Amino acid sequence: MEPIIKIVAKAIPLMNNNIDTDQLLPKQFLTEISRVGFGKHLLHDQRYLDDKEQVSNPSCVLNDTAYDGAEILLSGENFGCGSSREHAPWAIADFGFKVVIAKGFADIFYGNCLNNQILPVSLPGNIVDEIAKACSDNPSQKVEVNLDTQTVSCGSIEATFSIEVHHKQNLMNGVDKIGRTLQALEAINAYESRIEL
Amino acid sequence: MTKTLYDKLWDSHFVTDIDGEGLLYIDQHLIHEVTSPQAFDGLNQKNRRVRRPDLTLATMDHSISTQSTSLDACGPKNALQLKTLIENCRQHGVVLYPVGDSNQGIVHVMGPEQGLIQPGMTVVCGDSHTATHGALGTLAFGIGTSDVEHVLATQTIRQTKAKNMRVLFEGELPKGIYAKDLILALIGKIGHDGATGHVIEYAGSAMSAISMEGRMTICNMSIEAGAKAGIVAPDAVTFEYLKGRKSVPSGQQFTDKVAQWKQLYTDDNATFDKEVILDVSDLAPQVTWGTNPGQVINVVDPIPALSSFANENQKQAAEKALAYMDVKEGTTLDSLPISHVFVGSCTNSRIEDLRAAATIAKQGKVAKGVKAIVVPGSVKVKEQAESEGLDEIFRAAGFEWRLPGCSMCLGMNDDVLGMGDRCASTSNRNFEGRQGRGSRTHLVSPAMAAGAALAGHFVDIRQF
Structure with missing residues (x-):
């Protein structure tokens, strides 16, 4: 997987709280059996006026061409709550986002982002609101997210964020987690012998 | 050192530490058709095998019809997903309870009823409602598909302690x-x-x-x-x-x-x-009025005024929810007409739930203009209910008696609500569009759902 170290890109403000994974990727797209192609369905109900995705909703910020090329998504509290469907982060990544900055994340979604090389950045509400305002006033505004230094900057706004060291290392090195766990095979074997499973 | 039950379950399943992260052993891995195909695909691409097929069990629940046992009943995409599960389980030696099997059911209904889930275990499934199994004294939680693949390959999961x-x-x-x-x-x-x-x-x-x-x-x-x-x-x-x-x-x-x-x-x-x-001694029946399960009131109380919310964020969320749900602050829900009733889901489709709903259902008929369905959680629940005559009670009252599955909780089959439909639902999520684009979900208990079906609007079930 492609390592994440520093992203400098436009950011799309999607500032509601509690954006759940049902909204991010509705159920009718969950029948797919591959991981690819979900980006066009991201936020389907808000992005399209019709079910066949032929009529764009001009009031949805994801359809605003001023944000073309954006790699950062900004949102509110409890982002990604609800269903464990990894189809939601697959859609976010496929749309082109590499970072989600939010006021808070639901746990399963946070883990799913990490497993898909998406960097989830949790920042205080007032800072996210300031960044969102800057990006809303000027869609060309670039936001810099540096995982190495754990900093976010946007014009004069600067903030630091926390992330578990192992998560940071995995993202910065693009680690195959299963491959890494399988290096601990002896410990798994020993556990199984110990409890006679 | 004193420990909580969670601490004890964590410690007893701790295998090792990997790069500072805990590696926990998983005693029971439950899988279904929606969140497993990409995980099996990932295994196959790397020539990995399921480490413990004996600790893995599959069922079909999300994508299936509740009116037919044909895999093709809900169209080619659902059928392909179901057939992919059959093939993956066959290739990797995983036991599967397909549609039509006497053990089939919603994954979180089927697991406990088989006695598979026992105290002290760790249980995971690619489904957020896996927490259900914690009722039996287990550490059980939902995971994404990448972690499903990780568990299939290693029988362990990487975790940061909560x-x-x-x-x-x-x-x-x-x-x-x-x-x-x-x-x-x-x-x-x-x-x-x-x-x-x-x-x-x-x-x-x-x-x-x-x-x-x-x-x-x-x-x-x-x-x-x-x-x-x-x-x-x-x-x-x-x-x-x-x-x-x-x-x-x-x-x-x-x-x-x-x-x-x-x-x-x-x-x-x-x-x-x-x-x-x-x-709980003064608790009244609960009904959600908004678009997340925390937006809930006693059935006898009015929807809170916007001015009562503690902060701007909550107020905005409430305003948006009121608009989507087409309800007004300060009004009560008891006269609000409903169009649909859904009794089912991994939250409320077990035999006691159906008994509670049937007790109400036998006191009347489903109101004109209301479509009400009862979807048992598993074949075993369905058989038990039928042996008690509950199906007859529901049918006589005008409810449809369906085959087991997740059904209208998320509408991955054809049990979907239309734009503007209003449903009294025993499921777990009242999110925007959850049961169908533009549909409105009110979460309630099975008895409250049955009461709403008869009245055509929400009622205080304590009056029955």
């Missing part, structure tokens, strides 16, 4: 109040993300008195408060539930197991990072 939270339900449960009302009231109190980052242990005098199935309803919706998992320490109710089930040992072996299970409790004086006490 914080400990305790919820005490105290007092005597009044008549007409069910487990669903307790968990909705809790989420209303602490909020939709009130338990994020925590594992909740449920305890208290009211909790001890609740049946195993009721405990499953409560643990099931832990995720709707953002919790990683919900746990109830095993007690006499748990042991009685497990006794005689298919995968549970009998005789002396059962006695020995019970002795082990009795060690699964939170030590006196163990500390919790958060504690919430909820007195």
Whole structure:
């Protein structure tokens, strides 16, 4: 997987709280059996006026061409709550986002982002609101997210964020987690012998 | 050192530390058709095998019809997904309960009823409602597909330890109040993300008195408060539930197991990072009015005024929810007409739920203009209900009696609501569009759903 170290890109403000994974990727797209192609369905109900995705909703910020090329998504509290469907982060990544900055994340979604090389950045509400305002006033505004230094900057706004060291290392090195766990095979074997499973 | 039950379950499954992250052993991995195909594909691409097919069990639930046992009943995409599960299970030697099998059912109904889920275990599934199984004294939580693949390949999962939270339900449960009302009231109190980052242990005098199935309803919706998992320490109710089930040992072996299970409790004086006490003795039936499960009220109370919300964020969320739900602040829900009723889902489709709904259903007929369906959680639940004549009661009252599956909880089959439909639903999520684009979901207990079906609008079930 492609390592994440520093992203400098436009950011799309999607500032509601509690954006759940049902909204991010509705159920009718969950029948797919591959991981690819979900980006066009991201936020389907808000992005399209019709079910066949032929009529764009001009009031949805994801359809605003001023944000073309954006790699950062900004949102509110409890982002990604609800269903464990990894189809939601697959859609976010496929749309082109590499970072989600939010006021808070639901746990399963946070883990799913990490497993898909998406960097989830949790920042205080007032800072996210300031960044969102800057990006809303000027869609060309670039936001810099540096995982190495754990900093976010946007014009004069600067903030630091926390992330578990192992998560940071995995993202910065693009680690195959299963491959890494399988290096601990002896410990798994020993556990199984110990409890006679 | 004193430990919580979660601490004990964590410690007993801790395999090793990988780069500073815990590696936990998984005792039971449940899979279904929606979140597993990409995981098997990932395994196959790397020539990896399922490490412990004997600890893995599959069922079909999300994408299936509730009106036909044909895999093709809901169109080619659903059929391909179901057939992919069959092929993956065949290739990797995983037991599958397909549609038509006498053990098939919603993954969180089927697992416990088989006796597969026993105290002290770790249980995962690619489904956020896996917390259901915590009712049996297990550490059970939902995972994404990448982690499903990780568990298939290694029988372990990488985890950062969550914080400990305790919820005490105290007092005597009044008549007409069910487990669903307790968990909705809790989420209303602490909020939709009130338990994020925590594992909740449920305890208290009211909790001890609740049946195993009721405990499953409560643990099931832990995720709707953002919790990683919900746990109830095993007690006499748990042991009685497990006794005689298919995968549970009998005789002396059962006695020995019970002795082990009795060690699964939170030590006196163990500390919790958060504690919430909820007195249930004055609780009224709960109905959600908004678009997340925390936006909930007593059926007799008005929808809160926008001016009453503590902060701007909550106020904005409420404003948006009122508009989507087409309801007004300050009004009560009891005269609001509904178009649909759904009794089912991993939250409320077990035999006690159907009995509670049937008790109400036999007192009248489904109101004109209301479509009401009852979807049992598993084939076993369906058979039990039929042996008690519940299906006849429902049919006679005008409810449709369906085949087991997740059905209208998320509408991955053809049980979908239309734009503007308003549903009294026993499921777990009232999110925008959850049951169909533009549809409006109100979460309630099975008895409240049945009452709404007869009246054509919400009613206070205590009046029945």
